[in-house]
Amino acid sequence: MADKEPKFTRDLPESRRRQLIEATARSLARYGLDGTTVRVVAAEAGVSPGLVRHHFAGMHDLIAETYRWTGKEVEKALRAALSAAPNSPEGQLRAFVDASFSAPMLDPDLLGVWLTFWSLTRTDPEIHAIHGKVYADYRRRLQMHIGGIAEERRLDLDARLAALAFTALLDGLWLEHCLDPTTFTAVEARQIAHDWVDNLKAGRFMATARAEIVTPAQAKAG
Amino acid sequence: MADKEPKFTRDLPESRRRQLIEATARSLARYGLDGTTVRVVAAEAGVSPGLVRHHFAGMHDLIAETYRWTGKEVEKALRAALSAAPNSPEGQLRAFVDASFSAPMLDPDLLGVWLTFWSLTRTDPEIHAIHGKVYADYRRRLQMHIGGIAEERRLDLDARLAALAFTALLDGLWLEHCLDPTTFTAVEARQIAHDWVDNLKAGRFMATARAEIVTPAQAKAG
DNA sequence: TTAAGTATTATACATACGTACAATAGTACT
DNA sequence: AGTACTATTGTACGTATGTATAATACTTAA
Numbered sequence: 001m002a003d004k005e006p007k008f009t010r011d012l013p014e015s016r017r018r019q020l021i022e023a024t025a026r027s028l029a030r031y032g033l034d035g036t037t038v039r040v041v042a043a044e045a046g047v048s049p050g051l052v053r054h055h056f057a058g059m060h061d062l063i064a065e066t067y068r069w070t071g072k073e074v075e076k077a078l079r080a081a082l083s084a085a086p087n088s089p090e091g092q093l094r095a096f097v098d099a100s101f102s103a104p105m106l107d108p109d110l111l112g113v114w115l116t117f118w119s120l121t122r123t124d125p126e127i128h129a130i131h132g133k134v135y136a137d138y139r140r141r142l143q144m145h146i147g148g149i150a151e152e153r154r155l156d157l158d159a160r161l162a163a164l165a166f167t168a169l170l171d172g173l174w175l176e177h178c179l180d181p182t183t184f185t186a187v188e189a190r191q192i193a194h195d196w197v198d199n200l201k202a203g204r205f206m207a208t209a210r211a212e213i214v215t216p217a218q219a220k221a222g
Numbered sequence: 223m224a225d226k227e228p229k230f231t232r233d234l235p236e237s238r239r240r241q242l243i244e245a246t247a248r249s250l251a252r253y254g255l256d257g258t259t260v261r262v263v264a265a266e267a268g269v270s271p272g273l274v275r276h277h278f279a280g281m282h283d284l285i286a287e288t289y290r291w292t293g294k295e296v297e298k299a300l301r302a303a304l305s306a307a308p309n310s311p312e313g314q315l316r317a318f319v320d321a322s323f324s325a326p327m328l329d330p331d332l333l334g335v336w337l338t339f340w341s342l343t344r345t346d347p348e349i350h351a352i353h354g355k356v357y358a359d360y361r362r363r364l365q366m367h368i369g370g371i372a373e374e375r376r377l378d379l380d381a382r383l384a385a386l387a388f389t390a391l392l393d394g395l396w397l398e399h400c401l402d403p404t405t406f407t408a409v410e411a412r413q414i415a416h417d418w419v420d421n422l423k424a425g426r427f428m429a430t431a432r433a434e435i436v437t438p439a440q441a442k443a444g
Numbered sequence: 445t446t447a448a449g450t451a452t453t454a455t456a457c458a459t460a461c462g463t464a465c466a467a468t469a470g471t472a473c474t
Numbered sequence: 475a476g477t478a479c480t481a482t483t484g485t486a487c488g489t490a491t492g493t494a495t496a497a498t499a500c501t502t503a504a
Contacts, residue, residue, distance in 0.1 A: 006469080006470060007468090007469075007470085007482090007483080008469080008470075008481085008482060008483075009470075009471095009482095010469090010470050010471060010480085010481050010482075011481080011482095012481095013481080016481080016482095029344070030345075031345065032255075032341055032342065032344070032345045033254075033255060033256060033341070034255060034256065035345070037460080037461065037462080038461075038462060038463085039460085039461085039462095047482075047483090048482065048483050048484070049462095049483090049484090050463095050464095050465090050482070050483060050484070050485090051481080051482060051483080052462095053462085053463065053464080054480095054481070054482075055481090058462075058463075059461090059462065059463090060462095108344070111344070112341070112344045112345075115337060115340050115341040115344070116341060118337050118397075118401060119254055119255070119334070119337040119338060119341055120254065121401060122251075122254070122330070122333070122334050122337070122401075123252075123253065123254045123257070131401070131402075132402065135398075135402070135405075161406075161410060161413070161414065164395075164398075164405070164406050164410065164414065165391070165395075165414040165417075165418075167394070167398065168391055168394030168395040168397075168398055168411075168414070169387070169390055169391050169394055170394070171394040171397065171398065172389070172390030172391055172392070172393040172394030172395075172397070173386075173387075173390040173394075175340075175390075175393065175394070175397070176357075176386075176389065176390055176393065179340060179343060179344075179353070180353070180354065180357070183357075183361075183386070184383075184386050188383060188386065189390075191383070191428070191431060192383065192386065192387040192390070192428075194431070195387075195427065195428050195429075195430065195431055198429075198430035198431070199421060199426055199430070202426075202430070204421055204424075204426055205417065206413070206414075206417050207417075207420075208417065208420035208421070208424070209413060209416070209417055209420070228499080228500060229452090229453080229498090229499075229500085230451085230452060230453075230499080230500075231452095231500075231501095232450085232451050232452075232499090232500050232501060233451080233452095234451095235451080238451080238452095259490080259491065259492085260491075260492060260493085261490085261491085261492095269452075269453090270452065270453045270454070271453090271454090271492095272452070272453060272454070272455090272493095272494095272495095273451080273452060273453080274492095275492085275493065275494080276450095276451070276452075277451090280492075280493075281491090281492060281493090282492095
């Protein structure tokens, strides 16, 4: 009957902030933006509602912080996969594909979080700015590897346009697979993405369109 | 000083319902799901808040109804573009690409509405069901045309997988263009999508992967 | 012109939200 | 052991939400 257990335990601000951020991510995924309230997040983190305002300027700030954190978390996972892969442009691109449709990226909750942020991008200037930064990094890296392949193989291609196409394909596959995983499997998504890289290597990206500039062609369809 | 103007004008339920639905779509696009309240929608439609509950079971019902309406509206626009195009599989596919990156589809507000629904898909069973129906129709039509091209040209390809890839590419391009139109133009999106069709016609979809099954290949990257 | 029907308004109500603030109590340091 | 610090709690407040309901008045038909 000596020492009763404490009502709560203290924690370092940095640690507590991350707990709240992770709780927010879980809540966004499960209950959506509507369902993500101060009280829900606090309960999810196992603390009292008042603590949120002690560590963050407000609910809005907490959500913006959660975006930054999630973006970094994804980047970290991808970076890890890339560092374990061959250092060639193709090796990196292949690893990127595999990582995009593997463990941490396939978490259905991740899409839930991401959709919320995409929505907010249209309304909220702060979120919009964060979005721009996250995506610029993402595309720049892909474009670099695609440019590397083009150089190796002396292909005449628009690396920027190819990166746009590849990004769109990956995002589209990821989006639709997460929205309804019963439609197609992650393995099929990987196959499709790898096939795109196969065609890129073979110099088939925008090959027909370029040929038609050199040799004006007849009507395409009819 | 004879007849004073009426405080309000009556309307047929069907007409009023559509006004409220359109107001909801505008609100979702501009203010997001959070900002779309009974009072905001009513003000947007120019009626009193109470009228919403008279024509719909509740706010939730109005939003679900708005999803159905938006889905049909998009389908109507695409269908119009397709009926004006050549009736060949390729003609239809080309028209689909052009329509996907033309006038009504490029409305930034449309993405705003769509993102909201994608978010809700994860939380709300009713919205999830509507989503399944909308996308099944969408994919089925594309798969039909892709299958048609394969048949015409005697290509050995998995039409289902090709339709998945094409859908993902279109959705990804559309999503990213609408999220930030400064990154690339609608014309570039069209070019990329048409190039995919070019490669499909040439029998290059999944061609490398199939060849490797017949002739086991060496390691892909290193 | 009158009357019936109902689309429409206006108000009221319970609930849940974000925020503010004072009280509490773990924790580290002397 | 005592003390200062502050992370943490608990409660209270104003506001905005969705819904319910009664009163109003436009519109059609007799």
